[in-house]
Amino acid sequence: MPPADDLCFRTAYELTVALARREVSAREVMTAHLERIERVNPTVNAIVTLDADRALERAAEADERLATGQPVGPLHGLPVAHKDLHDTAGLRTTYGSPIFADHVPDRDHLVVQRLRRAGALTLGKTNVPELGLGSHTVNPVFGATRNPYDLSRSAGGSSGGAGAALACGMQPIADGSDTGGSLRNPASFNNVVGLRPSPGRVPSWPDRVPWGQLSVKGPMARTVADVALTMSVLAGPDPRDPRSLDTPGSTFAWQLGGDVAGLRVAWSPDLGGAVPVDPEVRDALAPAVEVFTALGCEVEEACPDLSGADEVFLAQRAWQVELAYGALLDGHRDRLAPDVVWNIEEGRALSGPDLGRAQALHGALFHRVRVFFETYDLLVLPVSQVAPFDIGLAYPTVVDGTPMETYLDWMRSAYLISVTGCPALSVPAGFTPRGLPVGLQVVGPHRQDWSVLKAGHAFERATRAGERRPPVLADLGVPA
Template sequence: MTEACDLTAVEARRLIGVRGLSAAELLQSCIARIEAVDPAVNAMVTRDFERARAAAKAADAAVARGDALPALHGLPIGIKDLQPTEGLRTTFGSPLFADHIPVADDRIVASLRRAGAIVIGKTNTPEFGAGANTRNAVHGATGNPFDPAKSCAGSSGGSAVALATGMAPICSGSDTGGSLRNPAAFCGIVGFRPTPGLVPNDRRLHGWSGLPVVGPMARTVADTALLLAAMASDDASDPLATTVHGMTVRRAAGFYPPARIDLSGLRVAVTPDFGFAPTERLVRATFAEKLGLFRHVFARAETASPDCAGTDGVFEILRSLGFLAAHLEKVRQTPELVGPNVRANVEEGLRYSAADVARAMTAQTAIYRRWQSFFQSHDIILTPAITVSPRSWRELYPADIDGVPTRTYFHWLAMAYAVTVVGHPAVSLPVGLDRNGMPFGLQIVGPRGGDALVLRVAAELEALLAGDIRTARPVPDMKVADRRADQRDARLSGL
C-alpha cells in the first residue's frame, strides 16, 4: 500500500503545509481505501464524504491564501461512534439510537475540527462501549484486518481497523478497561490512554471518576502524539482537568514532537501479568521472545510488578457505577433493546451496597499508593498489552483462558484495567506478530502524570525496533482479507 492514505499523519500534514499534497487529494485517497477495503472489515460504519469534501476544499483554500494552519489541518479523522457528531448519525451501537442524528458535536470532536481535522466518518464500537469485541445489533461485527474471521477487540475496534487499513491517518478512541489499548494491540497500531483529565471528557456522568478517558489512536507514536497535543487542554468542563489558576498547564509542546530519551538510563520493570491477570501461555511466550530482543538496551530490566492485590474487585464495582448512571433506566424501560453486556453490568451494579462501594474506593486508594512506592525505584513498566491472541469475532468474550474460566466477561482485560484503576498513562505499541501470525502489542506504563515520558519511550522503542521484521509494526494484506466474503456477509447479516 503506497497511496496518500498510507502516509503518516505527520508527513501528510507537512506535505499539505508546503503544498506538496492537497487536503482534497488525501481525502479522496482515504475515501477510495474505505470503499475498497471496508466491505471486508466493516469499520467505517457511517460516512460523511460530501461534507468532508467541502471541508477539504476549504482547507486547501486556506493553504492557498497563506493562512496560519492549525496542527491537524486537512487530516481526515475517524470518530468513534460513541462520540456525537453534528448532523452525522451517531448510534452508540444501540438500537435505541439507530437513527440518532446529533444537533451538536461532542466537545472533543469540536476541538478536533477547530484543530483542522476533517471528519470522514464514524467507526464501529460495541453497544455503548460495553465489551472488547466490536460488534453490535445496529452495524454488525468489525473483523480484524489480519484475519476478518477474528476479533479486532474493542471498544475502539472500528478506529483501530480503520487505521491499520489506511482508511484515515488518525482516529479518536476512548478507554475504560483498555478500549484504546486492546484494539491497538489486536490490529497493529498505537493506542494511548492518557492520564484522566489530560483530554477533557464532558460526557462522563461521574465527573470525578478517573476510569473512562478519551484519547488518540494512530499508526505511529509521532502521529499519536500529534493528535494528543490537539486533544489536551485545561478545559474546566472536566473536573479532573485540575490546573493552576491563571496558567496553562496542558500545552501541545509537552507532547509533540516526543523528545528523544536515552533508554540506557531507564530502570524498567517487566511483568507478564501484573501478578494477577489471566494471561494466555502463548502471550507469555511471545512477550518473553520480544523482550529478549531489546531488554538489554535499558539500564535495568527486572521482572517485577506493583502489588495489585484487590484490583479485580475494585474495577468490577467502580465500573458498574458508571453503567448504573448511564443505563439503568434503559434496562428498566426497554430491556429488549439493550444487549447482554450492558444488562449484565447494570444487574451487577444493583447487587452492590454503599458499603461495597466504600470498600472499593478505599482499596483503590491503597493500590494507588502501592504503585507510587513501586515507581520510586522504577521508571516504566512493560507488559503485554492484552491477555490473549485474537480469537473469533463470534465469541462474545473469552469464557476461559488456557482452560481456566474467566470471572466476568471483561476479566480478560485485566492487563489493561490494572492501569486504569490507578490512573497512570499507558500506550500499546505494535511489536511484530505473535506465534499465531497476529499482531502483538507491548504495553508501556508510565508513572503518575508521565504521559510525555510514555510517549518518549514508545517513540524510541518504535525507532529501535522498526528495522527488524520480528518487531516492526505489521501491515495487513488486505487482498487476502477481501477474499473472505463469506465471513463479511455473516458479520453484516446478523450476530
C-alpha cells in the same frame, strides 16, 4: 499527485508537512482515503457511517484557507472518523445500540471539537460494541468489525473500528476512549498504537461522571509520534471538566527522540501470576525484555501489589454503567444485550458500604503504585491476555486453561492498570505463529504520559513491528 496508496500509509506528521507545503492538497488526501474505504471497508466493517460528500467539501474549504493565507491548525487537512460513542453534530451517532440507531446529535463532543479546531476533517464514524461495553466490536446496528490480519478474528474494542481503520489506511489518526482497555486492546489486536492518558489529561464533555477516574478519552495512530501529535491538540485544560489538568497540549508537540538508556524497567509477564496469559502471547512478548536491555535499560521481573484492584474496577465500572444506562434498562430492557443488562444490574446491587470500601481500596492502591515507581521508571506487560480471538465468540471463555466467567474477565491485564490511574501505551511488539498481532503495554508513573510515549517510541524504532501491514490489503489487491 502521489499515488493514493502512498498517501494512505504516510504518517500523520508526513501528511501535515506535505499539506502545509502544498505538495498535496487536502482534497487529494481525502479522496485517497475515501477510495481506500470504498475498497476495503465492505470487507472489514470499520467505518459505519460515512459522510463522504461533506468530507470532500471540508477538504476543499481547507485548501481554500491555506491558499488565501488564513491560519491553519496542526492537523490541517487530516481525515478522521470519530468513535461512534463521541457525539458529532449533524452526523448520526448510534453508540452501537438499536435504541439510538437514528440518533443525530446537535453538538460535538469536546474531543471532536478539538480535532476539528486543529484542522482535522471529519469523514465518518468508527464501529463500537453496544454502548461501548466490552472489548469485542460487534453490535446489533452494524454487526462486527473484522480483524484485517485475519478476517475470522475480532478487532478488539471498544475502539475496534478505529483500530481496524488505522491498520488498513482508512485514516491516519483516530480518537477513542478507555475504561478497561478500549484504547489499548484494539491497538494490540490491530498492530497500531493506542494511549490511555492520565485521567484529566484529555478533558471530556459532556460526561455523565465528570469526577470519575476510570474512563478517559485518548488517541490512536499507526506510530507513537502520531499519537503524540494527536495528543498535542486533545490535551489541555477545559473548564467544563473538573478533572482536567492544567498542562497545555502543546507539550506533546516536542520531538520524541532521545536516549532511554538507564531507565529501570519492571517486566511482568502476568502481573505476578494474577492474570492468566495464553502461551502464544507470552512467546510473542518474550523478546521485549531483550529489546529494552539492548536499549540500555535495566530490566528485571517485578510488578506492583495490585491487591483490591479487581474489586475497585468492578464496583466503579458497575456503578458507572448503571448511572449512564440505568434508564435504558427501565425503558428498553428487551433491546439491550444480556451483558449490558447484567452490568447495569450489578451496579444497582451495590450498596453505600460497597462503594465506600472500593474508594478505600483505591486510595491504598494509589500509594502502593506510587511507591513502586520510586524504584522503577516503567512497568511493561501484555496489553491483552489473548491474541485476537474467533469473531463468532462473545468473548474468550478460557485463557490458558482458566475459565472466564464474565465478558470482563479476559481483560484484566488492561483493566487492572486502569484503576492505578497511570498512563499506559499499547505499542506493536510482535506476532503469533499464525500472524496475529500482539501489543506490549508500557505503563509509567502517575501523570508521566510523556515518559511512556518516549519509551514506546524507542521500542517501536527498535522492533519496527508496527510496519507489518495486514494481509487483507493484499487479498483485495491494495498495495501496502
